[in-house]
Amino acid sequence: MDMRLSSVDDFELFGLPRSFALDRAEIDARRRALQAEVHPDRFATADAASRRAATQWAMRVNEAYKRLADPLRRGAALCELAGVPIRAEDNTAMPAEFLRQQMAWREALEDAASRADIEAVERDLDGERRNRYQRLAAALDERHDAVAASREVRALMFIERFAADVERRVAAFEG
Amino acid sequence: MALLQISEPGASPEPHARRHAVGIDLGTTHSLVAAVRSGVAECLPDHGGEVLLPSAVRYLDGGRVAVGRTALAGAASDPKNTIVSVKRLMGRGLADVDDSGRLAYDFVDDDVGMVRLSTRAGVKSPVEVSAEILAVLRERAEDTLDAHLYGAVVTVPAYFDDAQRQATKDAAELAGLQVLRLISEPTAASIAYGLDNASEGLYAVYDLGGGTFDISLLRMTKGVFEVVATGGDSALGGDDIDAALAAWALQRAGVEASSAGDRRAATIAARAAKEALSSEERTRFRCAIAGRAVELAVERSDLEAIAKPFVDRTIAAVRAVVRDARVVRDRIDGIVLVGGATRMPLVRRAVHDFFGRAPLTNLDPDQVVALGAARQADALAGNVGAGELLLLDVVPLSLGIETMGGLVERIIERNSPIPTAHAQSFTTFQDGQTAMAIHVVQGERDLVADCRSLARFELRGIPPMVAGAARIEVTFTVDADGLLSVEAREATSGVEASVTVKPSYGLSDDEVTRMLQEGFGHAEDDMAVRALREAQVDADRLLAALASALASDGELLAADERAAIDALAATLRRERAGEDRSAIEDAMRALSTATEPFAAERMDRGIRRALAGRRVEDV
Numbered sequence: 001m002d003m004r005l006s007s008v009d010d011f012e013l014f015g016l017p018r019s020f021a022l023d024r025a026e027i028d029a030r031r032r033a034l035q036a037e038v039h040p041d042r043f044a045t046a047d048a049a050s051r052r053a054a055t056q057w058a059m060r061v062n063e064a065y066k067r068l069a070d071p072l073r074r075g076a077a078l079c080e081l082a083g084v085p086i087r088a089e090d091n092t093a094m095p096a097e098f099l100r101q102q103m104a105w106r107e108a109l110e111d112a113a114s115r116a117d118i119e120a121v122e123r124d125l126d127g128e129r130r131n132r133y134q135r136l137a138a139a140l141d142e143r144h145d146a147v148a149a150s151r152e153v154r155a156l157m158f159i160e161r162f163a164a165d166v167e168r169r170v171a172a173f174e175g
Numbered sequence: 176m177a178l179l180q181i182s183e184p185g186a187s188p189e190p191h192a193r194r195h196a197v198g199i200d201l202g203t204t205h206s207l208v209a210a211v212r213s214g215v216a217e218c219l220p221d222h223g224g225e226v227l228l229p230s231a232v233r234y235l236d237g238g239r240v241a242v243g244r245t246a247l248a249g250a251a252s253d254p255k256n257t258i259v260s261v262k263r264l265m266g267r268g269l270a271d272v273d274d275s276g277r278l279a280y281d282f283v284d285d286d287v288g289m290v291r292l293s294t295r296a297g298v299k300s301p302v303e304v305s306a307e308i309l310a311v312l313r314e315r316a317e318d319t320l321d322a323h324l325y326g327a328v329v330t331v332p333a334y335f336d337d338a339q340r341q342a343t344k345d346a347a348e349l350a351g352l353q354v355l356r357l358i359s360e361p362t363a364a365s366i367a368y369g370l371d372n373a374s375e376g377l378y379a380v381y382d383l384g385g386g387t388f389d390i391s392l393l394r395m396t397k398g399v400f401e402v403v404a405t406g407g408d409s410a411l412g413g414d415d416i417d418a419a420l421a422a423w424a425l426q427r428a429g430v431e432a433s434s435a436g437d438r439r440a441a442t443i444a445a446r447a448a449k450e451a452l453s454s455e456e457r458t459r460f461r462c463a464i465a466g467r468a469v470e471l472a473v474e475r476s477d478l479e480a481i482a483k484p485f486v487d488r489t490i491a492a493v494r495a496v497v498r499d500a501r502v503v504r505d506r507i508d509g510i511v512l513v514g515g516a517t518r519m520p521l522v523r524r525a526v527h528d529f530f531g532r533a534p535l536t537n538l539d540p541d542q543v544v545a546l547g548a549a550r551q552a553d554a555l556a557g558n559v560g561a562g563e564l565l566l567l568d569v570v571p572l573s574l575g576i577e578t579m580g581g582l583v584e585r586i587i588e589r590n591s592p593i594p595t596a597h598a599q600s601f602t603t604f605q606d607g608q609t610a611m612a613i614h615v616v617q618g619e620r621d622l623v624a625d626c627r628s629l630a631r632f633e634l635r636g637i638p639p640m641v642a643g644a645a646r647i648e649v650t651f652t653v654d655a656d657g658l659l660s661v662e663a664r665e666a667t668s669g670v671e672a673s674v675t676v677k678p679s680y681g682l683s684d685d686e687v688t689r690m691l692q693e694g695f696g697h698a699e700d701d702m703a704v705r706a707l708r709e710a711q712v713d714a715d716r717l718l719a720a721l722a723s724a725l726a727s728d729g730e731l732l733a734a735d736e737r738a739a740i741d742a743l744a745a746t747l748r749r750e751r752a753g754e755d756r757s758a759i760e761d762a763m764r765a766l767s768t769a770t771e772p773f774a775a776e777r778m779d780r781g782i783r784r785a786l787a788g789r790r791v792e793d794v
Contacts, residue, residue: 013782032399036565037781040594040655044355045194045557046720048767049774055594055654057778062592171498 010064010077020075020140022068031065072160075136075153082146086153098155101128105162115173122166125159132156194325196355196556197316198363198548201305201329201343203262203385203412204515206230207542208312209549210320211558216367216546219319227541228315232307233257234296242311250443254279254435256295260414261308263386264290264301265346266338266680271410279435289342289680302346302682309350326353328552330544332387333359334407334571336617336627337659338680344656345682355555357656360384361391362402362568363547364513368538369395370550370564376508377403379497381526381534382544383489384514386412390493392500392507401567404500404590406492413449413516414442416482420473421445423481424460428469437464452478453518479521486525493529499590510534515541568593570653577614577623579604586651589619593657598650600666607639611647615661628679632661638668703756710759714751717763718744721770724777731776743769 011018014030036042038057043050067073076086105121112118132152139149198209198216205227209218218226225244233246234256241249249257258280264272269282269290283291283298291298309329317324329347331340340357347354361380368374374395382389389407393400421441425432432438444462451458452475461470497504510526512534517523526534554564569592575585578601586599603611611634618626637645646666653659721744729737747762 028394028401029396032396032401032565032567033785034782035567036399037785038778039565039567041356041555041565044555045716046724047717047770047774049771050720050724050777053771053774053778057782058655059594059596059652062595065592167498171495 009081010067011081013061013064014068016068018078018081020071020078020137022074024069027065027068031061031069034061071133071136072153072156075140075149075156078140079146079150079153082144082149084146084150086150086157088154088157094155094158098158102158102162109162109166109169112169115170118166118169118173122170125163125166129156129159129163132159193558194556195316195320195322196325196549196552196558197312197320197327198545198550198552199309199312199327199329199347199352200360200363200545200548201262201309201331201346202230202544203260203387203414204230205385205541206308206312207545208316209542209545210316211549211553212320216549216553218542218545219316221315228308228311229259230261230308231257231259232261232304234294234299236295238296240296240307242307251436251440254439255281255293258292258294258299258304260386261301261304263410263414264292265305266336266340266342267301268680271680279439288678289338289682300682300686302342302349305343305346306349309347309352313350313352324352325556326355326552328356328358328363328548328555329354330360330363330548331357332382332384332407332409333361333389333391333402333405334387334409336409336572337574337629337657338627338678339409340657341678341681344658354656355552357658358548358551358566359389359391359402359405359568359571359657360544361389361405361511361513362393362400362566363545363551364511364538364543365391365393365395365547366400366550366564366566367543367547368511368535369400370398371538374509377502377506379493379507379510379530380513381489381493381510381517381522382407382513383516383522384412385414385516386410388412388489388492390489390496392496392502398563399565399567402569403502404496405569405571406496406499407571408488408492411485411488413446413514415485416478416516417442417445417449419481419485420449420460420478423477424448424471424473425464425469428464428471430464430467430469432464434465440464448473449478449519450515453520475520478519482519482521486519486521489522490525490529493526504530511538511543512536513540513543568655568657570595570657572617572627573619574615574617574629574651574653574659575626576601576649577616581623583616583618583621583623583626586649587653591653593653594655596650596652598648601647601649602643603637603640603645603647604642606642608642608645609637609639610635611637613649613661613663615659629659630661630678630681632663634663634665637665640667707754707756707759710756710763711751714747714759714763717766718747718751721766724770724773728773728777728780731780732773736773740766740769740773 016022035058038054038061040051040054040058043054067077079086108121112121132155136149136152139145139152200207207218207226209216220226228243229247231243231246231250233241233249233253235241246257250259267290268288269284272290281293283293289300291300313324327347329343331343344354344357361382364382365378365380376395378393378395380391380393387409388411391405392403394403424445425441432441440462441464444460448458448460457472457474459470460473507530510530517540523534550564551566553559569590570587571589573585573589574587575583578584587595587597613632613634615629616623616626617629620626634647648664648666650662651659743766747766750758750762
């Protein structure tokens with residue numbers, strides 16, 4: 001097996017199966033094991049060529065880790081590997097019903113006057129998010145339908161962005 | 176391959192070829208140096224047996240400089256030439272120092288870059304002042320260890336931005352220290368704590384120093400220290416509480432501190448009262464203002480009422496980090512306290528209330544950072560067995576560039592693991608545009624005006640195209656020290672455009688060179704001699720590193736590859752024995768280039784080893 005920087009995908013690099021359902025603790029443990037081999041600190045007294053190679057690999061491992069550890073990025077990476085890139089920048093067309101729901105949530109958040117109001121939005125959002133992640137997992141791991149999975153990924157990108165806004169509002173309440 | 180150990184001219188060969196590396200905690204109020212000796216990390220004392228060196232520098236007549244306790248003695252009588260808490264000025268512009276009116280110094284008001292102080296010894300940058308402190312610690316370590324230092328790990332607040340980190344590194348280099356690594360103070364503390372107690376799990380480190388506050392969450396797993404999230408306030412510390420207590424006491428006494436010396440005297444008295452109130456219920460605030468003795472009683476409850484707003488700010492930062500890391504408070508296995516200000520009962524209560532458990536206090540909060548840094552230095556010097564200690568850190572603040580309308584486009588998000596690199600594409604705004612100004616900023620806010628300006632770039636030589644056709648790829652790279660470098664190129668034409676960097680609050684390379692030339696703790700050294708010696712030391716390092724690489728993985732090389740490397744190594748050894756610096760450097764470059772494929776092969780082997788059927792429980 002040739003482990004050159006460019007020739008392996010994130011899953012191969014981490015020695016994990018190409019599936020959506022992965023255990024976060026295992027991903028973390030893999031990252032520690034890989035960094036223990038390639039981190040530049042392991043080559044602190046080595047020659048410049050080794051240190052450069054180590055830094056390149058350590059960056060590659062961290063990059064892969066970011067994509068694998070976050071379920072949404074992991075889902076996007078799997079779609080991409082299956083030949084269906086997400087293209088979030090130029091593919092923002094979403095079903096009308098989804099957009100209506102988004103607008104309703106945004107309005108609810110804007111009108112929220114109390115902590116309880118925000119928590120109600122949060123509960124709603126969490127439910128929808130859980131459903132979507134389940135559908136994403138089924139599309140990727142069971143039906144191997146990357147096109148359907150990519151739709152879920154795009155919807156979840158909207159939802160996660162909105163969730164971050166909700167969190168900011170919660171933080172503002174907590175001071 | 177047996178290599179001759181060649182010692183530096185004047186230095187005696189060491190019995191075990193052990194490299195001496197130290198950890199340095201360059202603090203706002205005091206600084207320390209620590210080293211690992213016989214497997215134990217300890218802070219190194221001065222001749223009087225003191226380990227704490229007050230971070231005070233006094234410029235005296237006749238070009239003399241006093242550092243530490245003797246300097247501090249002049250704080251009230253000679254405030255303009257006695258620099259204390261210089262750490263608060265590192266990598267900062269005058270506009271950032273919001274209490275500059277309260278400080279006693281003569282700031283040079285030229286409004287360019289980092290603040291400068293006008294002293295008896297001329298205009299000084301905070302980098303030079305810090306270098307004086309570091310040079311004293313370097314000498315202390317060299318005397319105590321009776322050895323040339325291989326290098327140092329210097330700690331910085333986790334929440335220090337790029338300019339503040341770079342300024343710290345410049346100061347260490349100016350003091351003649353080879354910087355092995357900058358590490359965050361809370362991380363250093365967790366290393367000292369974790370290794371001593373063989374701890375595992377998720378820990379919070381609450382670090383309230385003289386001038387900075389940091390909160391870090393770390394996961395410790397068998398010698399691997401992984402920073403999960405970090406936050407804080409790089410302009411909040413015990414100093415602020417001292418200043419507030421001093422103001423309160425003077426108001427109570429009905430006196431006004433109008434001179435710089437009086438203000439200093441009041442703050443010193445306030446600090447003494449604050450420290451006494453950590454163990455006593457009441458104390459007396461005593462100082463002389465305008466030649467008149469001021470004395471009044473202070474209750475602990477008075478201090479706590481004054482300190483509460485500051486402590487509340489720290490807890491708000493803790494809450495934000497815990498939220499950021501998406502961890503549940505009661506999943507945290509322990510809370511480590513760092514920094515002298517955490518001796519205050521109010522701080523301990525606030526931390527206890529937030530986490531619902533008592534913080535760990537079995538370590539000296541003043542020493543723990545230097546001790547952890549010493550452990551990391553020992554590991555980076557190659558004295559620690561592989562796998563015993565590894566630190567995985569993160570970027571504390573998001574990095575981005577300015578786009579249209581004064582908005583920030585983030586390129587690297589905060590809490591991203593380092594080292595890391597990320598590229599982003601931008602385009603031109605006008606037809607035929609051949610240049611682009613790039614403004615690099617750091618911070619979490621959406622508006623450029625609310626973030627820290629790090630540097631400005633000019634990208635020239637873009638081929639003229641219609642607006643929006645050029646693709647400017649900007650790559651941000653953050654190394655293992657947490658320091659940023661930026662590259663930019665135009666992608667469609669493949670033209671590498673020239674980039675000039677102007678750090679917003681740093682020193683330019685020319686300034687650092689000038690300061691080095693002006694001599695710093697090694698005035699006897701002639702620059703050329705010093706450069707030759709550095710090249711020789713580097714050559715020794717390279718040869719030693721190659722020898723150990725060949726010993727462990729030499730069989731990866733074919734016979735002819737091995738012969739080529741051996742020949743280049745022999746050339747380098749021959750040049751190393753001579754006096755021609757550029758010949759040594761050429762030989763090093765040739766050897767490095769030739770060993771690059773070998774280095775890549777070795778890395779592959781390491782990765783395969785990491786993957787070869789290892790189970791999670793062995794990792």
